[in-house]
Amino acid sequence: MPGLEQDTLHASLQDPLLDSIGFLNEVMSRFPQAISFAPGAPHLAHLLDDDLTRYVELYVDHLRRTRGLDLHGARRLLYEYGPARGLINDLVAAALQDDLQCAVAAESLVITVGAQEAMLLTLRALCRDRTDVLAVAEPCFVGITGAARLLDVDVVAVPEDGRGPDLAALEKECAVLRAAGRRVRAMYVAPDYANPSGTVMDLDTRRRLLEVAARQDFLLVEDNAYGFTAPEKHQLPSLKAMPGGDRVVLLGTFAKLCLPGARVGYAVADQPVHTPDGRGRLLADELAALKSMVTVNTAPLCQAVIGGMLLEQGGSFTKLARERSALYRRNLGMLLDSLDRHLSPGGQTLPGISWNRPEGGFFVRMRVPVRVDAALLELAASRYGVLWTPMSQFYLSTAGDDELRLSCSYLDAERIEEGVLRLAAFLRDPVFRQ
Ligand SMILES: Cc1ncc(COP(=O)(O)O)c(C=O)c1O
Incomplete structure (x- = not known):
């Protein structure tokens, strides 16, 4: 050998x-x-008492009702390869409206193999070449720094205090990179009970971070993995739902709330992409194109489990x-x-x-x-x-x-x-x- x-x-x-x-x-x-x-x-x-078969059946019934399919037609959607962008996009979009007050069109969603794949796809799409750098608040979830490492995307870290990233340090990094002919293309943040710091970004920092992103012309990649654990009255708005949220790519996972073994997450990427033919696409379309060469599609059966859970919950995870x-x-x-x-x-x-x-x-x-x-x-x-x-x-x-x-x-x-x-x-x- x-x-x-x-x-x-x-x-x-x-x-x-x-x-x-x-x-x-x-x-x-x-x-x-x-x-x-x-x-x-x-x-x-x-987890252990969840009846996954029932969730799949609920989702099959939903497909039959909403798409006018017979049983075999609905089953085929789950048993065969599926669309790269996903199957349950409409249900997830409606839930995001209910749970996070994010107005999201199903077309701007890609259902991914966990939030981890969403990170990889988002970085791959956004970072054109070595000029583009990812900023993170330190300490930072290894999934995103690991994905950046795989993709040869350089990362700069700014420290965070108990209220979120140090925005003055962030602007300084932007200036240093610009002087070197490079740029912060995106910043990854987890505003709600970040892993590992537990930090909740306060409202003022959220507003100011969105302003910095606009001023310095970078996108925010918001990871909402632990937002659901917030005590009821302490819930702050998602960056995506705030003014300026059109600069935010929102990533989520159903691993922590629903079922890690299903490996289902999503990216909301509603940013328009201008193409030479003038027809235009969404960033979500680009993510789906990349996904077709990574995992092809998120397992339809796994999506059906999450879709069925959502249906059982009346369309919202609140x-x-x-x-x-x-x-x-x-x-x-x-x-x-x-x-x-x-x-x-x-x-x-x-x-x-x-x-x-x-x-x-x-x-x-x-x-x-x-x-x-x-x-x-x-x-x-x-x-x-x-x-x-x-x-x-x-x-x-x-x-x-x-x-x-x-x-x-x-x-x-x-x-x-x-x-x-x-x-x-x-x-x-x-x-x-x-
Ligand atoms: C902040 C954060 N984002 C994302 C993930 C991973 O999500 P998934 O299991 O859907 O890939 C984790 C898992 O530990 C996490 O802590």
Whole structure:
């Protein structure tokens, strides 16, 4: 068998970023007894009783009613290859109107294989060549920086405070790039309970970010993965639904609210694209063209499951989001309460340790007084039976080298309490006193 030198393969394969998820899975598989605060996965209580066949049947009935098809005609749409842009676009467009107050035409939607594919397609379409750079707020979800790495798209990071990205730093980056003959083509943001920071961008920052995007002439790529976890009265408008939202490509996923195994997400890309023949297209048409060479189409059966869930919910996910997010907020409350009791006994927090207090999302971010690396994770897993995610993978800089991320979405109450007890023992290990 001829061997291949890794440095003859795409350069991204040598980037530790691409190994970050595999590395965590590998550690979890070696320490099956450990309590893991690592996966940002939905709770199984929301998944295992779902009857997927019923959802598919609901969707088949919907196709028959709305498209005048007989049973075989409706089934064919699910059993055969489908259109690259998707099948359930009309249902998702109506739900976005209801759930996010986003007026979206079905034609401007592409149904993708998770939000991850939507990120890849959006970056591929928007970044013409090496001139175009993606801006992100740091820390940032690895899915987008990883996709950029695969596509050889350069990324600049601006820091974020508790209210969103540092807009002065962003404008400075734009100017620096312009002076070098390059430009920020798009900025990725997750305004609602970002992964991993838990940050909610406040309303003023949302407005000002849209103004900066207009002034500097770049697009915003808005990821709404955790918006559904917001406490009811704290919901802020999606960037896409705000004045200036025509600069926003909205990406979403049904993985966290509905079913990760279905791998269904979407992109709303209603920006007009001017073509030489003068006929014009939408950015969504371009994404669909790219998709036809990536995954061809999102599995129609998987779309039918999500479509059926939407139909069962009366065409909107607002009620389901309220029900399911209650568990996540309860878990978050328990995690924060346990951290207070075990890491701040009598109000005296362990030296050098601090954490944030998000009101939604799946994650808590913790700062510790040592470098957080693979060796520290190994120690936590092997000696204390607890796992978490190193935050360095969410940074381009070294700013996150002393941080870890705790996720509580997947765990039950007793596991959270026991996990924090283990974490508290770990954080008292001599390595933290060197
Ligand atoms: C912020 C964010 N966006 C997108 C995704 C991925 O979505 P999908 O599973 O639909 O690809 C995740 C998953 O962890 C996420 O945290």
